[in-house]
Amino acid sequence: MAGQWRNAQGPLFVFHDGPPYANGELHIGHALNKILKDIINRYHVSLGHRVHYIPGWDCHGLPIENKILQKLGKRPQELEPDVIRREAEAFAKQEVKVQQDQFRQFGVMADWTPESTYRTLDHDYEIRQLRIFQKMVEKGTSLLQPCSQRANSLPGLIYRHYRPVYYSPSSSSALAEAELTYNVKHVSYSVYVAFELEPDSPQMSAPLRTLIAGRKSVRLLVWTTTPWTLTANMGIAVHPEMMYKAVAASSDPTAPMDIFAVEREEALAKYPEVMSSKIPIAEFQGSDLAGSTYRPIFSSLHGPSSSSPLPIIPSRHVTSDSGTGLVHCAPAHGAEDYTVFRNLGLLSSSSSLGDLLCHVDIQGQFTEGVQDVVGEKAAHALVGKEVLGEGGKAIVGLLENAGALRKIEKIKHRYPYDWRTDKPVIVIATSQWFANIDQIKEDAIAALQDVSFTPAQSRNRLESFVRSRSEWCISRQRVWGVPIPSLHHIPSGRAVLDANSLNHILSILLEKRTAYWWTGPVEEFVPPALRDGMDAKQLAETWRKGTDTMDVWFDSGTSWSMLDDLYQHDGVQSVDGRTYGANVCLEGSDQHRGWFQSQLLTAIASAEIGKPKRAAPYGTLITHGMVLDEKSRKMSKSLGNVISPMTIINGGTNKKKDPAYGSEVLRMWVATVKFTEDIQIGPQVLANCAEALRKIRNSARFILGVLEDQPLTHKVNREQYGLAERYVMHELHKLDTTALHSYASYDFARVANALLYFANVTLSSLYLDITKDCLYANARESVERQAVVSVLERVLVTMTSVITPILPYLAEEIRTTWHGVQDNSVSAKIWVPVSAEWEDTQAESDMSELIRVRNKVRVALERARRASQLKSSLEANVILSLPKGAMQDAHGLVSLLRREEHFLKTLFIVSDVKLADGSIPTSHLGSWHYAESMPLPDREGSVEITVVPAAQSKCPRCWTFNRKEEDTLCYRCSDVLSA
Structure with missing residues (x-):
C-alpha cells in the first residue's frame, strides 16, 4: 500500500476505516465488512488513484475490562486502576495482532505496520481525542453542583447533570442511547x-x-x-x-x-x-x-x-x-x-439531591x-x-x-438491554457528563445534505437518529478508557472542567501519557488559578480527580481527526477552508446509531468558533446488512449455525463437512451478495460460490494454456475478425463497461454476475467450445487462429482487471503464470478500459439470431444422441432447408445464414453445414435423420433443421468427419502438416 501511495499519480481517495473492537477472533460480519472495503480500495488502486487507507482498532471499554477482571478474579474496587489499565492495554494489543493476521488472510490490502495503522489506545490518538473534547468544552460548559439543579436554563455544549440516565448494572456504567438494544420478550x-x-x-x-x-x-x-x-x-x-x-x-x-x-x-x-x-x-x-x-x-x-x-x-x-x-x-x-x-x-436551582x-x-x-x-x-x-x-x-x-x-x-414487552452484556438496564439518577446535541443538531443534519448514501434510504435512518437525540451521555464509570479530566472541589462538590484546567492538564498528559491521570498526584493537575496559595497537602485535601472515562463511541467517533493531518500535509482543502474528510466510510446498519453518528457529532461540535461550519467527516456513507444463516436466522451458538470466516478459509476439523475453501471463495461470497440488505451464508451458499470460482478459474486456465503454448505472433486487424470474434469483443466491452460502472456505484453483485455470465456463457458455453477445433487443428500462423488468440489475449487482460478487486489471488496467479513473477502487485496495474470501437451491436444481433438456430440444432443432435446414433456432434452434418426462393433475400435471417455459411459448422460443432433452397428429399438424408423447425422471424415460412450422418470419414488428427476414405487426413490437416 505504501508503494502504491508513492507511485500513484491519480487523485487522492480516502477510505476511512471504522475500527472493529479488539476482542476475540473475527466473525463472518467482520469478513463481509473488511472485504467490501478492500474491493473498493483495490478498484481505486486499479484506476491509479492514491488510496489512503489506515486500518484501525477500537481498544477501550467494558468487554476488555471485564476480561481482565475475570482473568484476575477480582472486582474493580479491589484493584488499582493502573493495574487494570496495564493488563487491558496488553490484552488489546495482543488481540489486535490476532485480528490483523486474520484480516491479512482475508486478502485485505493495507500497510499493516504500526505506523500505518491506528488504535484508539495510541498516545497520539488519545491526545487528539482530548483536544477535540477541549474544543467542545471551550464552546461553553455548564458545571452543575452535584447538590443543585438548574431549571429553565440552557446548558453549555458540555455539561454535568444529576439526572436520570440509562444505567447498566451488568456493566456498572451509564449508557448512551446508541448502546441499547431492545428485547421484545422481556418480562x-x-x-x-x-x-x-x-x-x-x-x-x-x-x-x-x-x-x-x-x-x-x-x-x-x-x-x-x-x-x-x-x-x-x-x-x-x-x-x-x-x-x-x-x-x-x-x-x-x-x-x-x-x-x-x-x-x-x-x-x-x-x-x-x-x-x-x-x-x-x-x-x-x-x-x-x-x-x-x-x-x-x-x-x-x-x-x-x-x-x-x-x-x-x-x-x-x-x-x-x-x-x-x-x-x-x-x-x-x-x-x-x-x-x-x-x-x-419543581426541581429548582436551590434544591438538593433529595429533590430527586x-x-x-x-x-x-x-x-x-x-x-x-x-x-x-x-x-x-x-x-x-x-x-x-x-x-x-x-x-x-x-x-x-x-x-x-x-x-x-x-x-412481555419491549425493554432496553445493554447491547454488550445482553442484560436489562435501568434508568436511575446519577451524576454524568453530557454533550448538548440540541445545540449542534441542525448543523449536523445540514452537513448530511452533502453526503451520498448507499442505499439511499439509509439517509433517513441516520437523520432520524440525530433528530431524536437531545443529549449524549459521554461519561462511563470504568477505568479502561480515555479520562474525562475533570477536577472536583471536595468541600463544595463543584466540578471544574474548563479551558484553563484542560490546558494545564493536557500539557501534563501530553508529556506523561493519559495513564498518568490515574497515577499522578492530584496537586500536579490543579492549575495555578485554582491553587489559592495552598501547598501540596492542602491541594490533595481540597481537590480530587474525576474517575469517569469517555464513552467509547466518543473514542472511535474522533478518528476523523487523523484525516485533518493528511489534508494539511497534502495541501488539499475545500474552497471555504474545511477539510473534505473521508471519501467513503462503510459499516453495518447498526452504525447509524453508533460510529456514523458519533463521527458526525464530534466533527460538528468541535468546529472552531468564528470559522465556517464544518462539513460532515465523510462524503459517502455505505451501509451493509447483517449476516444470517441460509434460513435467514441470526447466527448464535445455541442454534449451532455460527460460521467462522477462518473455518471457511482453512476448513474445520471435519474437512468433509467444512472444507478448506480458501479466502477467494469467502471473497466471492461477499461479491455476489446484495450487501445493502441482510445477507445469507451457509454450506450450500459457499458450495455455490466455490463452483462459480471454479468456472472463472477454468476459463482463465484454458486461455492461459493457449497463450503459453502458442502465443500471439502478429497483430490481427479488426477487419480480419470473424463474427464470433467481433461478438466476443463486443461482450467483453459490455463486461468492462458494466464492471467499471458497477464498481463505481458499489454494485459488486452486478460485477460478479456479469463476470460469471461472460465466463460461463460467452466463453465456456460458446466461444471456447467452438474455437477448440481452430486452436488445436489450424495452422499456427493462420489468420483464423491468430484472430482467436488475439481475442483470448484481450479477454484475459480485461478479465484480470475485472476480477482483481474481488479475487486478487486469482488475478495474481494469472499474471504470474502468464508473465512470471513481477516486482509489484497485480493490483497496481492500471485498468485500461476496452475501447469503445469494439462495441458492435450488429455482431450482437447477428450472433443472437444464429444462437437461436444453434439451440435448435442442439435439440436435434441430442435426440440423435439419445437414440445412440452418434456419440459426438462431429459425427453429424446439418442441412438447413429454407423456403423456396428465400435464398435471394437481401436481409433477415436467411441472408445472415448465407453470409455466415462457412462459420455455421464451427458454431454448431458439426462436420459440415449445407443450406438448401426448398425441402430435401428423404432419400438424400442418409441412414437416419432428426429434424427441428424454426419459424423465420422476418418472413413467412420456417427453417427446417435436419441432422444427418456425416458424409465422410473421421480425420485422426482433428476428429472432424471431413476425410475422404482414400486419404490419411482431411484436406485441412494435410495442408497444415505439409506446411
Whole structure:
C-alpha cells in the first residue's frame, strides 16, 4: 500500500476505516465488512488513484475490562486502576495482532505496520481525542453542583447533570442511547395501583372539592410496568384537556370513589379487580384534577418522611393509548418525568439531591434510603435486593400490604438491554457528563445534505437518529478508557472542567501519557488559578480527580481527526477552508446509531468558533446488512449455525463437512451478495460460490494454456475478425463497461454476475467450445487462429482487471503464470478500459439470431444422441432447408445464414453445414435423420433443421468427419502438416 501511495499519480481517495473492537477472533460480519472495503480500495488502486487507507482498532471499554477482571478474579474496587489499565492495554494489543493476521488472510490490502495503522489506545490518538473534547468544552460548559439543579436554563455544549440516565448494572456504567438494544420478550410485573387523593388539598379545584365532599376515600388509578420505581414517586400526571371519570361502588354518597380517564373505561372494564366501582358519578377535565395532592402510596406503612402529600401535575405527554390516563411520575427514573418536573419548576436551582428521590444504587439494588418512604420495617424486604429481581417482587408484596394493589400480572414487552452484556438496564439518577446535541443538531443534519448514501434510504435512518437525540451521555464509570479530566472541589462538590484546567492538564498528559491521570498526584493537575496559595497537602485535601472515562463511541467517533493531518500535509482543502474528510466510510446498519453518528457529532461540535461550519467527516456513507444463516436466522451458538470466516478459509476439523475453501471463495461470497440488505451464508451458499470460482478459474486456465503454448505472433486487424470474434469483443466491452460502472456505484453483485455470465456463457458455453477445433487443428500462423488468440489475449487482460478487486489471488496467479513473477502487485496495474470501437451491436444481433438456430440444432443432435446414433456432434452434418426462393433475400435471417455459411459448422460443432433452397428429399438424408423447425422471424415460412450422418470419414488428427476414405487426413490437416 505504501508503494502504491508513492507511485500513484491519480487523485487522492480516502477510505476511512471504522475500527472493529479488539476482542476475540473475527466473525463472518467482520469478513463481509473488511472485504467490501478492500474491493473498493483495490478498484481505486486499479484506476491509479492514491488510496489512503489506515486500518484501525477500537481498544477501550467494558468487554476488555471485564476480561481482565475475570482473568484476575477480582472486582474493580479491589484493584488499582493502573493495574487494570496495564493488563487491558496488553490484552488489546495482543488481540489486535490476532485480528490483523486474520484480516491479512482475508486478502485485505493495507500497510499493516504500526505506523500505518491506528488504535484508539495510541498516545497520539488519545491526545487528539482530548483536544477535540477541549474544543467542545471551550464552546461553553455548564458545571452543575452535584447538590443543585438548574431549571429553565440552557446548558453549555458540555455539561454535568444529576439526572436520570440509562444505567447498566451488568456493566456498572451509564449508557448512551446508541448502546441499547431492545428485547421484545422481556418480562415485567404489570401492576394497577390506587393512590388516595388528599381531601384537604389547598389547591384543589372547586368542582373537584364539591364532587368528593363526604366520600370515605377517593382513589386515583395508575398503571405501571416498573413497580420498583413507586418508592421514588413524586407526582401523578394528568392531561389537562383529557376527560376523566369518577365512579363509586354504590349509590351511597359516602361510598369510596375511583378516578380514571374516560377513554380507558372500556379497557379497564375487562379487569373487575381494577374497576371494583361501577356506578358513574361525574366526568370532568384533567385540569380540574391538576393542583390537587395525594398521599404517598406507602404512607400507610409509616415511612417517617412519607406523609407529605404529593402533587397532581398537568402534562401533555399523558395519552389514552394505554394504562388509566393517570401517569406515575418518578423523575429519578424517567427522562420524560424529569423534563416535566424541570419545566414546571419543581426541581429548582436551590434544591438538593433529595429533590430527586432515588433509592437504587449502581448495582441495581435498593439502598437503605428507601426506608424513608416505606418505613424501617418494610425496608428490610428491599435493601440490597435487585429491583429487576427479588426487590421487584418485594415491592409487589408491600403494595399489597399497603392496600394499594388492584391487579398484578406478568407481561412481555419491549425493554432496553445493554447491547454488550445482553442484560436489562435501568434508568436511575446519577451524576454524568453530557454533550448538548440540541445545540449542534441542525448543523449536523445540514452537513448530511452533502453526503451520498448507499442505499439511499439509509439517509433517513441516520437523520432520524440525530433528530431524536437531545443529549449524549459521554461519561462511563470504568477505568479502561480515555479520562474525562475533570477536577472536583471536595468541600463544595463543584466540578471544574474548563479551558484553563484542560490546558494545564493536557500539557501534563501530553508529556506523561493519559495513564498518568490515574497515577499522578492530584496537586500536579490543579492549575495555578485554582491553587489559592495552598501547598501540596492542602491541594490533595481540597481537590480530587474525576474517575469517569469517555464513552467509547466518543473514542472511535474522533478518528476523523487523523484525516485533518493528511489534508494539511497534502495541501488539499475545500474552497471555504474545511477539510473534505473521508471519501467513503462503510459499516453495518447498526452504525447509524453508533460510529456514523458519533463521527458526525464530534466533527460538528468541535468546529472552531468564528470559522465556517464544518462539513460532515465523510462524503459517502455505505451501509451493509447483517449476516444470517441460509434460513435467514441470526447466527448464535445455541442454534449451532455460527460460521467462522477462518473455518471457511482453512476448513474445520471435519474437512468433509467444512472444507478448506480458501479466502477467494469467502471473497466471492461477499461479491455476489446484495450487501445493502441482510445477507445469507451457509454450506450450500459457499458450495455455490466455490463452483462459480471454479468456472472463472477454468476459463482463465484454458486461455492461459493457449497463450503459453502458442502465443500471439502478429497483430490481427479488426477487419480480419470473424463474427464470433467481433461478438466476443463486443461482450467483453459490455463486461468492462458494466464492471467499471458497477464498481463505481458499489454494485459488486452486478460485477460478479456479469463476470460469471461472460465466463460461463460467452466463453465456456460458446466461444471456447467452438474455437477448440481452430486452436488445436489450424495452422499456427493462420489468420483464423491468430484472430482467436488475439481475442483470448484481450479477454484475459480485461478479465484480470475485472476480477482483481474481488479475487486478487486469482488475478495474481494469472499474471504470474502468464508473465512470471513481477516486482509489484497485480493490483497496481492500471485498468485500461476496452475501447469503445469494439462495441458492435450488429455482431450482437447477428450472433443472437444464429444462437437461436444453434439451440435448435442442439435439440436435434441430442435426440440423435439419445437414440445412440452418434456419440459426438462431429459425427453429424446439418442441412438447413429454407423456403423456396428465400435464398435471394437481401436481409433477415436467411441472408445472415448465407453470409455466415462457412462459420455455421464451427458454431454448431458439426462436420459440415449445407443450406438448401426448398425441402430435401428423404432419400438424400442418409441412414437416419432428426429434424427441428424454426419459424423465420422476418418472413413467412420456417427453417427446417435436419441432422444427418456425416458424409465422410473421421480425420485422426482433428476428429472432424471431413476425410475422404482414400486419404490419411482431411484436406485441412494435410495442408497444415505439409506446411
